[in-house]
Amino acid sequence: MASVTLHGIGKSFGDTEVLSQVDLEVADREFLVFVGPSGCGKSTLLRIIAGLEEASGGDVLIGGQRVNDRSPRDREIAMVFQDYALYPHMTVEENMSFGLRLRGLPQGEIRARVSQAAGILQIMPLLKRTPRQLSGGQRQRVAIGRAIVRKPKVFLFDEPLSNLDAKLREEMRVEIAKLHQKLRTTVIYVTHDQIEAMTLANRIAILNKGRLQQVGAPEEVFGQPANTFVAGFIGSPTMNFVDGAIEANGTGAIFRAKTLCLNIPGDAAAHGASVILGIRPDHVWVSALEEGQAAQGIVADVEVVELLGSKKNLHLLIGDTRLLASVDASIPVRAGDSVSVRLKTGAIRLFDKASGNRL
Amino acid sequence: MVERRAPNLRGLVIHGLILFACLVCVFPLLRIFSVSLRPGDRIISTDLALIPAGASFAAYGKVLKQTNFLLWLWNSLVITVTTSIIGVSLASTAAYAFSRFRFPGSKLGLALLLGTQMIPAGMLILPLFLMIMRLHLTNTYLGMVIAYSVSSLPFSIWILKGYYDTIPRSLEEAALVDGTDHFGAFLRIVLPLSMPALSIAFLFNFTQAWNEYLVARVILTNSLMYTWPLGLFGLQGQYLTQWGMFSASALLVTIPVLGVFLYSSKWLISGLTLGGVKG
Numbered sequence A: 001m002a003s004v005t006l007h008g009i010g011k012s013f014g015d016t017e018v019l020s021q022v023d024l025e026v027a028d029r030e031f032l033v034f035v036g037p038s039g040c041g042k043s044t045l046l047r048i049i050a051g052l053e054e055a056s057g058g059d060v061l062i063g064g065q066r067v068n069d070r071s072p073r074d075r076e077i078a079m080v081f082q083d084y085a086l087y088p089h090m091t092v093e094e095n096m097s098f099g100l101r102l103r104g105l106p107q108g109e110i111r112a113r114v115s116q117a118a119g120i121l122q123i124m125p126l127l128k129r130t131p132r133q134l135s136g137g138q139r140q141r142v143a144i145g146r147a148i149v150r151k152p153k154v155f156l157f158d159e160p161l162s163n164l165d166a167k168l169r170e171e172m173r174v175e176i177a178k179l180h181q182k183l184r185t186t187v188i189y190v191t192h193d194q195i196e197a198m199t200l201a202n203r204i205a206i207l208n209k210g211r212l213q214q215v216g217a218p219e220e221v222f223g224q225p226a227n228t229f230v231a232g233f234i235g236s237p238t239m240n241f242v243d244g245a246i247e248a249n250g251t252g253a254i255f256r257a258k259t260l261c262l263n264i265p266g267d268a269a270a271h272g273a274s275v276i277l278g279i280r281p282d283h284v285w286v287s288a289l290e291e292g293q294a295a296q297g298i299v300a301d302v303e304v305v306e307l308l309g310s311k312k313n314l315h316l317l318i319g320d321t322r323l324l325a326s327v328d329a330s331i332p333v334r335a336g337d338s339v340s341v342r343l344k345t346g347a348i349r350l351f352d353k354a355s356g357n358r359l
Numbered sequence B: 001m002v003e004r005r006a007p008n009l010r011g012l013v014i015h016g017l018i019l020f021a022c023l024v025c026v027f028p029l030l031r032i033f034s035v036s037l038r039p040g041d042r043i044i045s046t047d048l049a050l051i052p053a054g055a056s057f058a059a060y061g062k063v064l065k066q067t068n069f070l071l072w073l074w075n076s077l078v079i080t081v082t083t084s085i086i087g088v089s090l091a092s093t094a095a096y097a098f099s100r101f102r103f104p105g106s107k108l109g110l111a112l113l114l115g116t117q118m119i120p121a122g123m124l125i126l127p128l129f130l131m132i133m134r135l136h137l138t139n140t141y142l143g144m145v146i147a148y149s150v151s152s153l154p155f156s157i158w159i160l161k162g163y164y165d166t167i168p169r170s171l172e173e174a175a176l177v178d179g180t181d182h183f184g185a186f187l188r189i190v191l192p193l194s195m196p197a198l199s200i201a202f203l204f205n206f207t208q209a210w211n212e213y214l215v216a217r218v219i220l221t222n223s224l225m226y227t228w229p230l231g232l233f234g235l236q237g238q239y240l241t242q243w244g245m246f247s248a249s250a251l252l253v254t255i256p257v258l259g260v261f262l263y264s265s266k267w268l269i270s271g272l273t274l275g276g277v278k279g
Ligand SMILES: Nc1ncnc2c1ncn2[C@@H]1O[C@H](COP(=O)(O)OP(=O)(O)O)[C@@H](O)[C@H]1O
Pocket: A013, A018, A036, A037, A038, A039, A040, A041, A042, A043, A044, A045
């Protein structure tokens, strides 16, 4: 068991800087997920922790010990690779016991650990097969098994589910969550899939272009995103963003966009500031216009309706401002209708237009 | 999956052609065999029978008893096996460096290796001889091994580098995390997976060294150090060429090569493909 600490990690490949000033503390037994778009440096960061890549600057600490100069095998970590990286010329059993044999554990101990891990992962019947004879999901289990027999201080996962089909991915996601509950080992998990991040993580670290954007519990990064990038990356469907400015309105403040004007909470301190208003599609409330009645709130045209089962997505147009609303499928709205729209005031997030940071 | 289909015309034609090609290849061998069985007075006969009248293995006996054939065979074997082992060891490690590491001159190095293959072998004999002579290694196994293993090296390196390039790095990285060092990952993961390419390189080294004549001709002058090709050509034409003995020994020397080929075919078609990665 061990914590992992990153101090000012930076990494450049030649002239391209792929990571800069990453500071992070991963607590003992924590499940931390690095999430971010493809190419943002997640794998590089994980490989630096593993010792497979050398940081250009900064320190990596595992269990309080600086490990910059230790080779991967001396860091007491185990890693599950995106392509599983099972040794093709070894059976499942040999794959799983490889690390233990290298460390010279006694035969009995090796056998006990392998069969225990195989039991947990339900791969007992596969032990004598070679990786070629396994399905994708089975390979995934073996790769995880190879990691857990080692009883490492830290597990590192690099997009372990990205090669599986959707259904299997969901299954394995639950299995990994259960496994963490059972083993209580520190896990650092990399994914580009924010749903995986939200469901698995104790804390999420969001990376963009090699910089840490925010670190926090799933509810926190979802509810209190630090900036527009986090707000847009976390949550599905994506948060709506509307450009506008804040104006004073007596004692309160209003948000004014080209075709939209809203009362917003707070005072008019930020008077005149250019801002971006963010609102999640779940918090855009839509009701049908009553015949002959003056519209309450804002009137919008429904451009497209996407039915997703119990929910449906309404693509709304208010003047030339586009807004996505996620509503109950039972609400009788069709493309071409005009609807009345209200925003849940408490769910509105305002971001500084220039920096993108939340106000 | 192999699909079994009823034979069609195309298949028949193809098989016919293959069969014909096989016959063309095998026929000279059969003739040599036939000649080796002929009694001494019938060598120049135009008889086409595979087993000639009065066939005997006398020529084989004469080769083994009256010449240094076994000694030449031994010389060849020592030189060839050592060459192949050293050649493949050097090539496998050099190719690994070319495949996995970027170092100054790696591209140029590869290009130069290929470049050496463009120079006709005959042009290399004199410089090679001069080097071996200055090293005082003429008439030695070591001299021959050096000469042979370096000349096969470029080809072996290219073959192996190409193969290593197809092995995902993540396998070695997994081994590093699991507890090997770099060399351990190479030894335990990369080498076993490269058996098909290693056996091709080994066969190439082996056949090159086994059959080589010109370089041996200039480096070996002592008939006790002769490799079999030198010895065999010595049987030619002192007074008259001993065609029977010549054919018999020609057949005998194919046996080791045949053995090596049959043995390594198991690796060539072993299909140790990289099924362990991806789904
Ligand atoms: N060995 C390397 N040499 C040069 N550039 C690299 C190397 N490895 C990664 N990169 C670059 O670093 C960036 C981050 O890569 P990576 O960490 O793999 O991203 P992610 O895992 O988030 O998709 C990418 O732009 C990639 O092209």
